[in-house]
Amino acid sequence: MSRWLRYFLLSTFYSFRKYAFLIRLSWSAGFVYRLNFIMWRVRLVLMLLTSYFLWQAVFKGRTEIFGYSQNQMLSYIMLAAVLQSMVLASRSIDLAGVINSGELSNIIIRPISNLWYWLSRDAADKALNLIFSGVEISLLIILLKPPLAWPGFSLSAVSLLLILPPATLLYYFINYLFGLTGFWTNEVWAPRFLLMVVLQFLAGLMFPLDVLPQTIQNLAMWTPFPYLVYFPAQVMLAKVSWIEAWRGISATVVWMIIFGAAVEVVWRKGLRAYGAEGR
Amino acid sequence: MPIITAKNLTKYYKVHQKEPGLGGSLKSLFHRKYYDVKAVDDISFEIEEGELIGFIGPNGAGKTTTLKMLSGLLYPTSGQVSVLGFEPWKRDHKYLKQMSLVMGQKNQLWWDLPAQESFILNKEIYEVPDEQYKKTLGDLVELLDVKDVLNVQVRKLSLGQRMKCELIAALLHSPRVLFLDEPTIGLDVVMQKAMRDFIAEYNKKYNATIILTSHYMEDVKKLAKRVVIIDHGKLVFDGKLKDIIDKYAEHKILTLEFSEEFPREKLEKFGEIDSWEYPRAVIKVSRQLASKRAAELLETLPVADINIEEPPIEAIIRRVFAGGKDEKVMSRK
Numbered sequence: 001m002s003r004w005l006r007y008f009l010l011s012t013f014y015s016f017r018k019y020a021f022l023i024r025l026s027w028s029a030g031f032v033y034r035l036n037f038i039m040w041r042v043r044l045v046l047m048l049l050t051s052y053f054l055w056q057a058v059f060k061g062r063t064e065i066f067g068y069s070q071n072q073m074l075s076y077i078m079l080a081a082v083l084q085s086m087v088l089a090s091r092s093i094d095l096a097g098v099i100n101s102g103e104l105s106n107i108i109i110r111p112i113s114n115l116w117y118w119l120s121r122d123a124a125d126k127a128l129n130l131i132f133s134g135v136e137i138s139l140l141i142i143l144l145k146p147p148l149a150w151p152g153f154s155l156s157a158v159s160l161l162l163i164l165p166p167a168t169l170l171y172y173f174i175n176y177l178f179g180l181t182g183f184w185t186n187e188v189w190a191p192r193f194l195l196m197v198v199l200q201f202l203a204g205l206m207f208p209l210d211v212l213p214q215t216i217q218n219l220a221m222w223t224p225f226p227y228l229v230y231f232p233a234q235v236m237l238a239k240v241s242w243i244e245a246w247r248g249i250s251a252t253v254v255w256m257i258i259f260g261a262a263v264e265v266v267w268r269k270g271l272r273a274y275g276a277e278g279r
Numbered sequence: 280m281p282i283i284t285a286k287n288l289t290k291y292y293k294v295h296q297k298e299p300g301l302g303g304s305l306k307s308l309f310h311r312k313y314y315d316v317k318a319v320d321d322i323s324f325e326i327e328e329g330e331l332i333g334f335i336g337p338n339g340a341g342k343t344t345t346l347k348m349l350s351g352l353l354y355p356t357s358g359q360v361s362v363l364g365f366e367p368w369k370r371d372h373k374y375l376k377q378m379s380l381v382m383g384q385k386n387q388l389w390w391d392l393p394a395q396e397s398f399i400l401n402k403e404i405y406e407v408p409d410e411q412y413k414k415t416l417g418d419l420v421e422l423l424d425v426k427d428v429l430n431v432q433v434r435k436l437s438l439g440q441r442m443k444c445e446l447i448a449a450l451l452h453s454p455r456v457l458f459l460d461e462p463t464i465g466l467d468v469v470m471q472k473a474m475r476d477f478i479a480e481y482n483k484k485y486n487a488t489i490i491l492t493s494h495y496m497e498d499v500k501k502l503a504k505r506v507v508i509i510d511h512g513k514l515v516f517d518g519k520l521k522d523i524i525d526k527y528a529e530h531k532i533l534t535l536e537f538s539e540e541f542p543r544e545k546l547e548k549f550g551e552i553d554s555w556e557y558p559r560a561v562i563k564v565s566r567q568l569a570s571k572r573a574a575e576l577l578e579t580l581p582v583a584d585i586n587i588e589e590p591p592i593e594a595i596i597r598r599v600f601a602g603g604k605d606e607k608v609m610s611r612k
Contacts, residue, residue, distance in 0.1 A: 014406045021403045025389065025396055032391040105352050106387040109380055111372035112404050275292065276352040 026124035066211040071149035089129035095179025096188035173259035183270030204230025224255035281325035287358035320512035333503030383461035405452035536584035
């Protein structure tokens, strides 16, 4: 028993070290293409500013639209930008390319898990993006002095800790699943672009989903996408009741399990089809 | 007890056929014709611990596919493989920790970071204890003489330096089995030799089992006692390098130097003349008759010097691939 426990603890410790170092390495590699990264951030800031000023214009002379006050809407936009850096920032978008080029061989031939490999790399990317978006948003708040509706440090903010990990993992699995298409086709960007467009709308990156007609909203809530950004933002802005919050968390976890299982199945099939090309 | 066994190992690739042109592309969008390519076709062999074996064969013969199945990258279509008692494609971490695959044309080092960083990553991945890591790295760095480049971004290294660093990264966990796919490709002669010396040294020092594929016969000649020849996915020959010569070389090459001129016809009855340019002549004589013919030549013609040689190994191998038909190509060398 104690031998087994020792073995378990040791292997956990070594795994932790592996992936911790991988995060560190990925982090330093992230700084190599500084211009690339900065331009990526500039793009996100411009997108944020676009919807910010758009909503500001829409609210001219009105106090409420779709049940949102101007403060709430602007807060939502900014919050969604931060959540995006946490949930959607990823290095694992490279997975399909890595499979296509045969570079995957480097990973699967070493005693390391591909799933954890990319999760570690994503973690580094998220940290990098989160820091930058934190700085950007702070600057924007200082410069633009927007009226914000911050509900304060409430229990809903605490529940965010419960929501974000499954939401992040859910996106990771969706993303990973798209990456795995690389096993069967070289045309991996077409479905990826489609996903990006869908995310723009259904994840609530451009606007909160509840500005949409009720039917569409209801349909959207049956897809996994709103649980990535829209739902966590709603919880954080205290726009949902406790019951809705728990229902949402449950939905996120269920979707996460579904996509996680799909990833496992497709990964196994993919490995059999893998040609280790070019390598 | 062999450390590596392959039994009836076979790998088919499904390849889809596309007709040329835009029409063909459109057609392939809706209806794809697939056909099987037999990359490896029913190959069997056994390898003992500590052996250094050369896989040779023309491009597309199936060497690399075999290596990929042995290392666990590819799932065999049929047949069995066992390496160190593991089925490679299951990629048990206990197996992966004892083997390494180096592909000459590709890299595992992180392109944007110094090689040192990739080394530490491998140390963590393979769970190499600190002490052992320091010692192995020290040894390898010394053997390959790359002390100065460890902190240089990998993309800025020369091909030779990079290959050396690739080898170090692959050897940090002291693998018992090492697969090297074209380790000297693209390197200059000096670097090729350095690489060869290192591989031989590594094999001796650690009793590591090494399988090596190469286009360069020099690699195989210098390194491998045993050679496996693969062509069109089939195993054509498996044995000692010198046995290939016995088996496939039907002739010996006699190089002669004469002290005075005489008509060509006089030489023709001894064997097939390859070149004749006074005072030198090169003739081909069947192996069994070589010494007898040499004696006769010395007796009847004004021979100043005589040299009996095996045909070059490259020529023999070429003959093996050509199924023994292509005498002309062989003798041109």
